[in-house]
Amino acid sequence: MVDQDLRSTALEAVHESLGAMFTDFAGWRMPVRYDSDLAEHRAVRESAGLFDLSHMGEIHLRGPQSAEALDHALAGKLSAMGIGRAKYSLLLTEQGGVIDDVITYRLAEEHFLVVANASNAAVDAEELRARAAGFDVEVDDASDRTSLLAVQGPAAEQILVDLLASEDSGIAGITAEDLTSMKYYRVAEGTYRGGELLVARTGYTGEDGFELYVGDEVSVELWERLAAVGGDRLVPCGLACRDTLRLEAGMPLYGNELGRELLPSQAGLGRIVALASKGDFVGRAGIEAAEVEGLPVLVGLAAEGRRAARAGSAVRDASGSEVGAVTSGALAPTLGHPIAMAYVDPAASEVGTELVVDVRGKDLPVRVVEMPFYRRV
Template sequence: MNQLPTEPLKRTPLHAAHLRAGARMVPFGGWDMPVQYAGVKAEHDAVRTRAGVFDVSHMGEFRVTGVDALRFLQHVTTNDVSKLRPGRAQYNWLPGVSGGLVDDIYIYQHADGEYLLVVNASNTAKDWAHLQEHTAGFDVSLADESERWALLAVQGPQAEAMLQPHADTDLGAKKKNAFFAATLFGFDVFLARTGYTGEDGFEVFVDASEAEVLWDKLLAVGITPAGLGARDTLRLEAGFPLYGHEFSDTIHPLSSTYTWVVKDKAHVGREHIALEPKHRLIGLKLDRVPVREGYPVKLGGQVVGHVTSGTSSPTLGHPIAMALVDSAHADAPAFEVEVRGKDHPATRLDLPFYRR
């Protein structure tokens, strides 16, 4: 039987730099991405105690401009984009038309009537099509700038101190969700005080052609390269949902702890999000056995949900998981998780597992 040809994996502008650094590369959302360099625990610990840098250039970037840019974004998102000002960023959702999410995104306001959207890599084409479908009636222009930008995430408690000597801007004056132009190591960049690790840090938007040199300079001052493995353990400890696990086009987003992302306004899919979710996202602690996505979660021997993400927490020293369970049982203090036919006790914990 002949196999259908598969699409070649896409590469970020930092692909050669990852190979030089000894990264183990894996397919991820259609991209060839580094899962680890020295090792997941070492990279995780570097971000928790000092600073690490992630290549997140696989994410998609869309520019939204026009006199109706704000009105359009209000229509296609759940959060209140009118609260943004130039130089500020906001976490937001793209709701679907049938109850789930098209994606969870970040919006950065450049100027009046000009916004940059950063979307999940595996959803870029889907998001672009969804936004295009809803432009009717709006004086708005969309531009896909995903090929233009490389995106580097410098994360950790020493991120500011390690970047400051090489920046032309007082980074300490920039608060959470700030978004601003700067010069970093002589390169013109945009910096955002945002991230996905539970630590302080900056995400660096740089021209794709300059990314490799900038990456090398970050490593040269002692910032640790970190891969997808550490990114996942860090975000899970911080209780951050990941699209395709805790969010999807079929999961009610208000099952999560992120109810604050939905504001009282008219938007796509509002009638579905207004419905009461049948499940709730909870945290679980296990003593020894790590659990993975899809493992059944039980109460009194009956299946009441499933694990959405699980790992052994490097910071906490024990396995943790997030799970979607039936709302009626979500407040139970203890559950069991079935692993290869055997049930293991799990204690419910409030999310997040870790706060810096």
């Protein structure tokens, strides 16, 4: 039975026709898997996966002072970005905690696109509007009319090149050379069926890949064309494998590794905060005033066997004292052993430290390891 209170993407009927199993994610009815989590995970690592990420938020800032407004609103120095580039940044509270982690694209001298996590899209838009007050800039939340499709994996580039070369591809303004020469965290603008198309070399899987932004009205057609061109190389993928892929890649998930009560430095993201390269911004005073000594820090944990720790599992040291808690954990499909991220006391954070995690009442020996757990060659 469909929950009528959940929001749906423009691709819901496509997912249903493919036999997807659905889950409630941040108030959206999203495909969690189509067949096998492991098969979908493996497809992204070995070939390519096709994801519907239309639950994410897309917020445009346009105007003469859009760069200055974002410098004020976000922790990074967005005004230093070149056109066609992307930047990972943080939206902070006044106290320096993380409201959201976002990717910002500079599409023109006076036009930026901020992509927000689904659970925070409305909050981020409201915050950006409030923080843009006093600047000559227009904030346009396009989330309700924008679809986001991701093609992730080593075959992603060739699949998109093949799409461009196909008869009546529908794409104009972007060439095969634009794609093959595009570096990581870059974006190109064109059109699909006459509407705006953005193709960015970004992703959340640890693999090469692209994210495509189009209007909702053409998203089904684009999905179907990608699937047809991709053939056996391209597998539809749900949120379950996206989570194990990002975990293997050591990428934080908002609500697990990031939150309003956590400072960027605790998550290893202190470098994202542009304290040295720009002036005042929301959260700067809180970051500078924070007493960080002794605060828990994010680490990677690895174990043997098949049992995996889950979010909330207690972490203890050799003496049995609780020193932290797991934020994300899984049996890593690519690696074949359990991995986890956890916040632990600084004294227990050194690589090589032996710890114990409680897995359903049983002790699981783990050791602190460097992240990411997986890095593509």
